[in-house]
Amino acid sequence: MTILRNLRFALNSAWQSFWRNLAVSLAAVVSITLILILAGVNLLVGHAFSQVLDGFRDKVSEMSINVADDTPLTSVYAFKQELQGDSRVATVRFVTKEEALAEFVRDPNNAVLSQQIQGNPLDAKLEVRVRSLNDVAAIDSMARQWPGVDPTDPTNYQGEFVTRMLQLSQWLGLAGIGLMAILVVVSVVIVMNTIRTAVYHRRKEIEVMKLVGATEWFVRGPFVLEGIMTGVIAAAIALSLLVISYPPAVSRFSADITFIPLTYDPTFISSLARDLLVGGALLGALGSYIGVRRFVRL
Amino acid sequence: MVLTPDFTARPVISFQHVWKRYPTGTEALRDVNLVVPEGDFVFLVGPSGAGKSTLVRLLIREEKPTKGKIFVEGIELGRMKRRQLPFYRRKVGLVFQDFKLLPNLTIYENVAFALRVHGQPDSFIRTRVAEALDTVGLSGKELTYPANLSGGEQQRVAIARALVHAPSMIIADEPTGNLDPATAWEIMQLFMRINARGATVVMATHNREIVDLLRRRVVAIDAGQIARDDRSGRYHDDSSKSQIRAQ
Numbered sequence: 176m177t178i179l180r181n182l183r184f185a186l187n188s189a190w191q192s193f194w195r196n197l198a199v200s201l202a203a204v205v206s207i208t209l210i211l212i213l214a215g216v217n218l219l220v221g222h223a224f225s226q227v228l229d230g231f232r233d234k235v236s237e238m239s240i241n242v243a244d245d246t247p248l249t250s251v252y253a254f255k256q257e258l259q260g261d262s263r264v265a266t267v268r269f270v271t272k273e274e275a276l277a278e279f280v281r282d283p284n285n286a287v288l289s290q291q292i293q294g295n296p297l298d299a300k301l302e303v304r305v306r307s308l309n310d311v312a313a314i315d316s317m318a319r320q321w322p323g324v325d326p327t328d329p330t331n332y333q334g335e336f337v338t339r340m341l342q343l344s345q346w347l348g349l350a351g352i353g354l355m356a357i358l359v360v361v362s363v364v365i366v367m368n369t370i371r372t373a374v375y376h377r378r379k380e381i382e383v384m385k386l387v388g389a390t391e392w393f394v395r396g397p398f399v400l401e402g403i404m405t406g407v408i409a410a411a412i413a414l415s416l417l418v419i420s421y422p423p424a425v426s427r428f429s430a431d432i433t434f435i436p437l438t439y440d441p442t443f444i445s446s447l448a449r450d451l452l453v454g455g456a457l458l459g460a461l462g463s464y465i466g467v468r469r470f471v472r473l
Numbered sequence: 474m475v476l477t478p479d480f481t482a483r484p485v486i487s488f489q490h491v492w493k494r495y496p497t498g499t500e501a502l503r504d505v506n507l508v509v510p511e512g513d514f515v516f517l518v519g520p521s522g523a524g525k526s527t528l529v530r531l532l533i534r535e536e537k538p539t540k541g542k543i544f545v546e547g548i549e550l551g552r553m554k555r556r557q558l559p560f561y562r563r564k565v566g567l568v569f570q571d572f573k574l575l576p577n578l579t580i581y582e583n584v585a586f587a588l589r590v591h592g593q594p595d596s597f598i599r600t601r602v603a604e605a606l607d608t609v610g611l612s613g614k615e616l617t618y619p620a621n622l623s624g625g626e627q628q629r630v631a632i633a634r635a636l637v638h639a640p641s642m643i644i645a646d647e648p649t650g651n652l653d654p655a656t657a658w659e660i661m662q663l664f665m666r667i668n669a670r671g672a673t674v675v676m677a678t679h680n681r682e683i684v685d686l687l688r689r690r691v692v693a694i695d696a697g698q699i700a701r702d703d704r705s706g707r708y709h710d711d712s713s714k715s716q717i718r719a720q
Contacts, residue, residue: 387586387590388562388638393559472555
């Protein structure tokens with residue numbers, strides 16, 4: 176019961192203090208909103224790039240091993256089985272010369288070319304999907320050592336491109352984490368100072384609280400709750416602005432930069448909402464906790 | 474040397490060879506020994522900077538002694554853990570010269586505040602605040618804000634807040650310092666009534682007239698040391714006065 180009464184007191188006190196010191200509260204809300212917008216943009220850009228990278232990854236993790244015309248089928252099936260037994264390989268599909276030609280002809284991009292083809296110049300192939308992008312090079316070298324491979328055009332693996340993709344994806348990940356870390360530090364400092372200003376205005380109240388026997392957490396509680404409230408309000412505002420501007424920003428980007436296949440992903444909104452609300456609440460709580468510490472200490 | 478009279482009542486406060494040196498190097502208290510029995514009324518007197526406020530700050534554990542021990546109701550304050558401090562302060566009623574009221578709370582809320590921080594239920598708070606305001610003669614002013622009260626009335630609110638949780642001890646630091654003589658006398662009568670009900674009162678004061686009129690125990694502090702401890706003393710030492718007169 177005492178805990179509930181204390182919680183009610185803390186909630187009332189936090190609510191009253193938020194409105195009583197409206198100027199300071201609004202300053203904190205605006206600061207956290209701006210930071211959360213930056214964080215949200217970072218998350219959205221990160222998500223968009225990871226979508227694009229996933230698309231590329233899907234493409235480059237699938238490779239074709241071209242089979243020389245004179246390779247016996249038994250050798251092809253034996254190699255297919257060997258690949259299927261490899262833990263690094265997800266799937267292997269054998270495409271005969273005829274099937275390869277049919278696929279080629281079906282592709283509307285090859286309409287002109289397919290009319291000029293005489294006979295079947297295409298190789299039969301093993302289409303291999305590798306589980307991890309990091310293992311594609313190893314599978315490629317394994318394929319090149321297989322005697323049944325077409326020596327003039329063994330595989331369609333583009334090693335340099337994959338390496339660059341891997342590096343780009345690592346750098347983007349690191350940049351995202353670095354930016355997030357900077358945003359977290361900056362926001363905690365801003366919130367801490369804003370709350371410290373609010374606390375400074377109420378130092379007399381804190382002094383009286385301590386003198387009449389309030390525990391440290393009883394004094395700190397309302398400030399931490401006020402910080403959480405500030406953070407959640409800021410997160411809600413930031414989220415609303417991001418949700419409103421996300422679809423037009425994506426369509427504008429897609430229209431201007433067509434070679435990057437950026438798409439609007441409505442399913443990401445729920446995880447963005449969760450991240451921003453939890454992030455805002457944590458930032459507010461942490462900023463308040465640190466900001467009030469010096470004044471609260473008995 | 475212990476100057477305290479040998480009272481028969483149970484001691485509630487005991488200073489044993491207490492020294493206090495601030496980080497600035499100022500030695501505020503030097504080898505202070507003092508025993509306050511239960512139900513006693515003690516005036517701490519002395520010139521500004523003598524060490525009265527330091528003694529009060531040590532009693533409410535805003536400071537720790539540099540050397541020596543302070544016991545209050547058997548608890549050694551210097552060794553008290555931080556988490557125990559709020560519970561100690563709940564046993565004590567504190568009154569200050571500047572009242573320390575919260576201007577944005579009504580009189581009722583100011584007094585209730587001391588019980589709210591203890592997590593008491595509303596019904597209990599209502600009863601106790603009404604009793605405390607009645608004791609200090611402020612019934613009917615519950616919804617008034619401190620700014621609309623006189624200095625004496627504000628000090629009465631502070632006393633009500635100090636009383637509301639029925640502490641066994643009241644510590645007051647210059648409670649009449651900001652009040653005119655007539656109001657100061659009213660406030661002192663209030664303290665006397667509280668003491669008559671059984672609470673121990675320790676009061677640091679500069680108010681010579683009141684000390685001389687009430688003739689209670691006087692502990693005179695000078696340059697950080699207890700210079701005099703009279704069971705029913707006056708503000709100034711009678712013997713020194715008679716010595717001056719003789720000269």
